[in-house]
Amino acid sequence: MTYEYKLQPTTEQIATIEQTLDVCRLVWNFALRQRKDWCGSRKSPVNACSIHSEYIISADEPFPNYHKQAKQLTEAKKIYPSLKLVHSQVLQQTLRTLDRAWDDMKARGFGFPRFKNKYRMRSFVFPQLGKDPIRNDAIKFPKLGWVRWRQSRPIPEGFEIKQARIVRKASGYFVALSLQLNIDVPNPLPHGHPRGLDLGFDFFVATSDGSEIKRPRFLKILQRKLKLLQRRLKNKQKGSNNRHALNQKIARLHQRISDTRKDWHFKLSHHLVKDAGMIFVEDINFVSWQRGILSSSSADAGFGQFVNILEWVCWKTDTYFAKVDKDGTSQICPNCGAHTGKKTLDVRIHHCHECQYTTTRDVAASQEVRNRGLSKVASAEFSSAACDDRALGHSVLENVCGLVATGSIGHDTLVGTGRSRKLAS
Ligand SMILES: [Zn+2]
Numbered sequence: 001m002t003y004e005y006k007l008q009p010t011t012e013q014i015a016t017i018e019q020t021l022d023v024c025r026l027v028w029n030f031a032l033r034q035r036k037d038w039c040g041s042r043k044s045p046v047n048a049c050s051i052h053s054e055y056i057i058s059a060d061e062p063f064p065n066y067h068k069q070a071k072q073l074t075e076a077k078k079i080y081p082s083l084k085l086v087h088s089q090v091l092q093q094t095l096r097t098l099d100r101a102w103d104d105m106k107a108r109g110f111g112f113p114r115f116k117n118k119y120r121m122r123s124f125v126f127p128q129l130g131k132d133p134i135r136n137d138a139i140k141f142p143k144l145g146w147v148r149w150r151q152s153r154p155i156p157e158g159f160e161i162k163q164a165r166i167v168r169k170a171s172g173y174f175v176a177l178s179l180q181l182n183i184d185v186p187n188p189l190p191h192g193h194p195r196g197l198d199l200g201f202d203f204f205v206a207t208s209d210g211s212e213i214k215r216p217r218f219l220k221i222l223q224r225k226l227k228l229l230q231r232r233l234k235n236k237q238k239g240s241n242n243r244h245a246l247n248q249k250i251a252r253l254h255q256r257i258s259d260t261r262k263d264w265h266f267k268l269s270h271h272l273v274k275d276a277g278m279i280f281v282e283d284i285n286f287v288s289w290q291r292g293i294l295s296s297s298s299a300d301a302g303f304g305q306f307v308n309i310l311e312w313v314c315w316k317t318d319t320y321f322a323k324v325d326k327d328g329t330s331q332i333c334p335n336c337g338a339h340t341g342k343k344t345l346d347v348r349i350h351h352c353h354e355c356q357y358t359t360t361r362d363v364a365a366s367q368e369v370r371n372r373g374l375s376k377v378a379s380a381e382f383s384s385a386a387c388d389d390r391a392l393g394h395s396v397l398e399n400v401c402g403l404v405a406t407g408s409i410g411h412d413t414l415v416g417t418g419r420s421r422k423l424a425s
Contacts (some may be wrong), residue, residue: 001180003155005139006164016144016330017166017173022085024094025121027073031098032113034064037335066099087142093125107197123167133161139175141166147175155179170251183301190377192277196370197310197328198362199281199303203346206362207272208370222257229253249348265306269313279314280373281307284321324372333357334367 010018039385041057062068070092071233083091101113114120126141133139134155141164155161159179167174196208203275204215229250236243273279284303314321333340333350335357340350343361350364359367 001156001159002178003153004167004174004176005152006150007139007175008150009144009173010148013147014173017168020086020090020124020143020166021121021168024091024124025116025118025271027083027091027094028098028113028121031064031069032115033097034069035098035102038064066095070097085143087126089127089142090124093127097125113316122169123165126164126166129161129164139164149175151319156181170248170255185315186314188318188320190278193275194280194370194374195272195276196280196366196368196373197272197282198366198369199284199306200362200365203362205268205272205358208363208365208367210359211362212360212362213268215334219257219261219264222253222260226250226253226257261302262305262309265302265309266313268306269310270317272310273314273317273319276319278322278373278377279310280322280324280368280369281310282326282329284326298344320377322373322376324369324376329365329368329372330361332368334364334371336421337371 037055038057038061040052040054042059064072073083073091077088084235096115101110104110105112130140130142133141135146136151138148140146152198152305155177156179159181162178164178165176167176170362194208198206200206203212206212229246233243233246233250236246313319330343330350331340332338333352333354335352336355338352338354343350348361348388350359350361352358357364
């Protein structure tokens with residue numbers, strides 16, 4: 001778990017934190033440049049030159065990976081005393097973060113790691129703290145000493161502090177503590193009432209139980225305020241004090257919006273898992289989804305963060321969580337499984353010509369998500385039930401049949417559809 005606390009550093013400690021950020025930034029930029037140069041030196045095609053000049057790096061020179069760069073860092077310390085001002089593990093962690101960003105770019109299609117100016121470098125990590133680092137009113141960091149903090153909530157008993165990240169935000173300095181408890185917590189098993197969710201633009205989320213939840217007005221109001229301030233930025237001269245002050249104001253508002261949104265995501269998640277034993281959502285790559293045609297309206301929606309928080313809340317409340325195939329959830333009738341054809345975005349009502357089932361588009365989609373989730377659970381559990389544990393399979397059968405009671409899906413029709421054939425077998 002990660003708990004965040006506000007720090008109240010002295011002026012001297014602030015200077016040390018800023019200096020640490022500065023050194024981390026230099027190390028980051030140097031290491032990134034090294035990686036980029038290595039790649040650049042190898043990418044010129046045989047029949048053409050690069051438009052820019054590239055360093056010539058010998059062909060047998062290995063790629064500057066984490067281990068190589070960490071070793072170089074140790075040597076660089078002998079030449080550059082400023083590197084010694086910062087705790088060595090903090091700098092190693094910076095290199096490790098770069099290494100991870102690099103891997104994410106390659107493996108998961110994330111963006112290219114960026115060079116950082118002093119506004120972009122906002123945090124650094126102590127991979128471990130010393131012995132007994134916590135007092136009621138202060139926390140001890142290497143090189144910084146005791147820093148006063150507001151312990152807004154106690155650290156849960158038995159948890160061990162694994163690492164500490166110091167973050168600079170518009171409203172001050174914070175520490176994010178990663179807490180770890182060394183026990184195995186079993187993942188929640190499918191049980192109880194199933195609930196499918198459909199995330200969308202009209203409503204933030206629709207549930208298979210028929211409720212539709214709008215995104216809150218206060219976020220919209222804050223968003224509008226932000227736009228206003230950003231527009232004012234144009235009239236300010238670059239580098240002027242006025243511009244700097246306005247930028248500070250914008251940064252504080254940005255933070256307020258993201259704090260408010262996160263808080264609401266937590267509250268909504270807790271609301272959604274109430275009385276449910278299983279939660280199903282569509283498996284959507286939100287990054288590319290939000291970049292798509294609907295980018296402007298969903299820029300502030302934060303679906304990706306919401307799903308992560310929801311998964312976490314489910315885990316904490318022993319609610320089963322699963323993602324299901326997203327394709328065509330709005331084209332299938334959740335009541336009878338009939339294909340109702342493609343709906344354009346302006347069609348807000350689901351009406352099935354086969355069974356006359358009528359509901360709103362988003363609720364229908366969420367019910368289809370629930371159906372898919374249930375059949376996924378059923379097929380997974382039946383295959384495991386076939387091995388040894390018949391009792392597990394039973395509970396799911398009861399769940400699926402229990403749907404009859406909700407009235408939204410008929411038992412006969414369920415057995416008739418393709419997805420439940422596995423059930424019958
Ligand atoms: Zn139907």
